[in-house]
Amino acid sequence: MAKKARSIHTCSECGYSSPKWLGRCPDCGSWGTLVESAAAPKAGAAANAAVSGQVPAGLTPTAPATPITRVDAVASTSVPSGIGELDRVLGDGVVPGSVVLMAGEPGVGKSTLLLEVASRWASQPDAEGADTRKALYVTAEESAGQVRVRAERTGALKDTLYLAAESNLDIVFGHVEQLKPSLLIVDSVQTMHASGVEGVAGGVAQSRAVTAALTTLAKTSGIPVLLVGHVTKDGNVAGPRVLEHLVDVVLNFEGDRQSSLRMLRGIKNRFGATDEVGCFEQTGEGIREVPDPSGLFLSHRGMTPDGSAVTVAMDGVRPILAEVQSLTVDPVAKNPRRVVTGLDSNRVPMILAVLQARAGERSNEKDAYVATVGGVRITETATDLAVALATWSSLHEQPLPPKTVVIGEVGLAGELRRVPNLERRLTEAARLGYERAIVPDGGETTVKGMHVTQVSTLRDAIAAVTPGGGSGGDPRRNTRNRRNIDTTRTTATAG
Template identity: 85%
Template sequence: MAKKTRVIHTCSECGYSSPKWLGRCPECGSWGTLQESASASSAGVAATAAVSGAVPKGLTPHTPATPITRISAATSRSVSSGIGELDRVLGAGVVPGSVVLMAGEPGVGKSTLLLEVAARWAQQKDVDGEGTRTSLYVTAEESAGQVRSRAERTGALMDTLYLAAESNLDIIFGHVEQLKPSLVIVDSVQTMHAAGVEGVAGGVAQSRAVTAALTTLAKTTGIPILLVGHVTKDGNVAGPRVLEHLVDVVLNFEGDKQSSLRMLRGIKNRFGATDEVGCFEQTAEGIREVSDPSGLFLSHRGQTPDGSAVTVAMDGVRPILAEVQALTVDPVAKNPRRVVTGLDANRVPMVLAVLQARAGQRTNDKDAYVATVGGMKITETATDLAVALATWSSLHETPLPQKTVVIGEVGLAGELRRVPNLARRLQEAARLGYERAVVPAGEKIAVKGLRVTQASTLAEAIAAVSR
C-alpha cells in the first residue's frame, strides 16, 4: 500500500513523540527538546485483513517453535566475571548473550571497573577448559593511549585483552567478526554512531539504533556485551527510556566524590534479584572490591568514645554495620542547630524530639551534630535507636558499653518498633565479634555468642545501656 508521511516531534531527552510541536515535553519536563522529523507509516496486509474480517495470513517462520522442554538450559548458565561483587549483583555471573547497561555519574569509576572486568575475564580459562578467554574493550571517549595508561596503572595489561578506539558501529562489528571475543565492552553507548540513522551520536534515534543493534549482536552470537551509559543531572540513564527495556540488566554505579566507597546496585535484572548490592573502593591502583564492607566502616574503631553507637543497616539484602556519631554542644546562636550528614535530615530532629519528650533528655537547648562514619548513607528507620543513644551518650559524656550494637525504630510515643531482617542483622554483628545487642521487644531471636537485650521503649533502652 502507499505510504503516508506525517510529521512528528520527538523529545531528544526521553523519546516522547507528539504530532504537534510543544515548548515543553510532557514526559520529562524539558524545554525546547521536541524536534521535528518525518515518519513513514503504512498499513500492513495482515492488519487490513483483520479490519475487513478476513483471516490474516502470516509469513512462514524460518525456525519452527520448539517445545520449552527441549531447549537447553546451558545457554543461560552464568559464567563468572572474575569479580565476586559484580557476580553477586548480576545473580551468579555473566549470562552468555546478555546485554548489561552500567550507568553512573562522570568520574565515579565506570570505565575503570569495566576495564578491570575485561582484564579478569581475559585471565580465565574457557568454559571447556581449553585456552583463555578473549575480551574486546571498545572506547569512543578516550584514545587508545589513555586506556593503555590506565590499564598499566591498574595492572590490567593482558595479551588476550584487545582494545579498539572506534565510534563507528559497523567497524565495531568488523572487530567482533575478526577477533571473535567472548566478551565485548562498549564505552559508551551514547558516543557510538550507527550509519544510515539520522541524528547525532547520543541523540534519541542514534542511542536507540546502537543499543538495538548491539542487543541483536549479543543474542545471535551468544557474546555478552557490557555497555557504559551516561546519566542525566537527575540520575536517570541518558537517552530514551527504551534503552532500559532493550537490555537485560541495568546497573547503577554510585558513590560520593568525597568518599572512596562505591556501590553497585541492580535496577533491572532478568536473571536475578535487584536487591543485591556490590561494594567497591576507589584506590590509586583502580577499583578494588570490598567483600566485607562492615569492616571498612568500623576498621578505625578502638576504645568506644562517647557520642558513638553501632547499628546494623540493610543495603538491599546485605547487612552492613555502621557507626552513628552525635555531638551536642551549647548553641552559639539563639536557635539550636540540627546538622545531619549521611542520615535522613527530617527524621533525626524527630528522634531528638522524642528523646526529650519521652525519655526526659533535654536536647532543645543544645546544638546537635549527627553523622555516619566513612561516607555511608542510611535512610532506613532501623537506625533511629542508634541516633537516640548516640545523642544520649554525648549529652552525658558516657560511652556505650563495648561491643554493643543497637537496632530499632523509634515511634512518636517513645516505643521501639521491630525492624525487618533482624535475625540477619544480629548474625552479622555476631560474626564481627559483637557480644551484646539492644533490640525492640517482641521477637525472640537466639544468636550464638550474642546476648540480646529487648526493650519496649526508648527509656528502657537507655536504662539497658547505662547499667
C-alpha cells in the same frame, strides 16, 4: 513537487513523541529535549489485515517452535566475570547473550570498573580450557592511548584484551566478526553512531538504533555485551525509556566524589534479584572490590568513644554495620542547629525531640551534629535507636557498652518498633565479634554467641546502656539517678 516526509519530535529524556515541536516535554517536564526525527514507517500487510478484522497471512518460520522441555538450559548458564561483587549483583555471573547497561555519573569509575572486568575476563580460560578468553573493549569517548595508560596504572594489561577506538557501529561489528571475542564492552552507547539512521550520536533515534543492533548481536551470537550509559542531572539513565526495555540488566554505579566508597545497584535484572548491592572502593590503582563493607566502616574503632553507637543497616538484602556519631554542644545562636550527614535530615530532629519529650533529656536545647562514619548513607528507620543513644551518650559524656549494637525504630510516643530482617542483622554483627544487642521487644530472637536485650521504650533502652542499669531495672529511678549525677557535676564545676 515531492511531498515532504512527515516527521515526529521525540523527547531525549523520556521518549515522549509529539507531531510538532514543543519547548517543554509534557511528560517529564524537561526543557529543550524534543528532537525532530523521521516518523515510523507504516504497518506491514499482516498488521493492516489484523486491524481490518481479517486473518493475517504469516510467513514461514525459519525454525519450528521447540517444546520448552527440550530447550537447552546450559546455553543460559552464567559465567563468572572474575569480580565477585559484580557477579553478586548480576546473579551468579554474566549470562551468554545478555546485554548489561551500566549507568552512573561522570567520573564515578564506570570505565575503570569495566576495564577491570575485561582484564579479569581475558585472564580466564575458555570453555574448553585450551586458551584464554578474548575480550573486546570499544571506546568512543577516549583515545586508545588514554585507555592504555589507565590499564597500565590499574594492572589491566592482557594479551587477549583487545582495544578499539571506534564510534562507527558498522566498524565495531567488523571487529567482532574478525576477532570473535567472548565479551564485548562498548563505552559508551550515547557516543556510538549507526549509519543509515538520522540524528546525531546520543539522540533518541541513534541511541535506540545502536542499542537495538547490539542487542540483536548479543542474542544471535551469544556474546555478552556490556554497555556504558550516561545519566541525566536527576540520576536517571539518559535517553528514551526504550533503552532500559531493550537490555536485560540495568546497573547503577553510584558514589560520592568526597568518598572512595562506590555502590553498584541493580535496577533491572532478568536473571536475578534487584536487591543485591556490590561494594567497591576507588583507589589510586583502580577500582577494588570490598567483600566486607562493614569492616571498611568499622576498621578504625578501638575503644568505644562517647557519642557513638553501632547499628546494622540493610542495603538491599545485605546487612552492613555502620557507626553513627553525635556531638551535642551549647548553642551559639538562639535557635539550636541541626547538622546531619549520611542520615535522613528530616528524621534526626524528630528523634531528638522524642528523646527530650519521652526520655527527659535536654537534646532539643543543644546544637546537634549527627553523622555516619566512612561515607555510608542510611535512610531506613532501623537506625533511629542508634541516633537516640549516640545523642544520649554525647549529652552525658558516657560511652555505650563495648561490642554492643543497637537496632530499632523510634516512634513519636517513645516506643520502639521491630524492623525487618532483625535476625539476619544480628547474625552479621555476631560474625564481626559483637557480643550484645539492644533491640525492640516483640518476639523471641536468638543468635548464637550474642546476648540480646529486648526493650519496649526509649527509656528502657537508655536504662539498658546505663552502668548498673538493665532491662529489668526501673527506668524512672535510673533517670533520677542520672539527673542527680548531672546536678553534682554542675555544682562541682561551679565551685
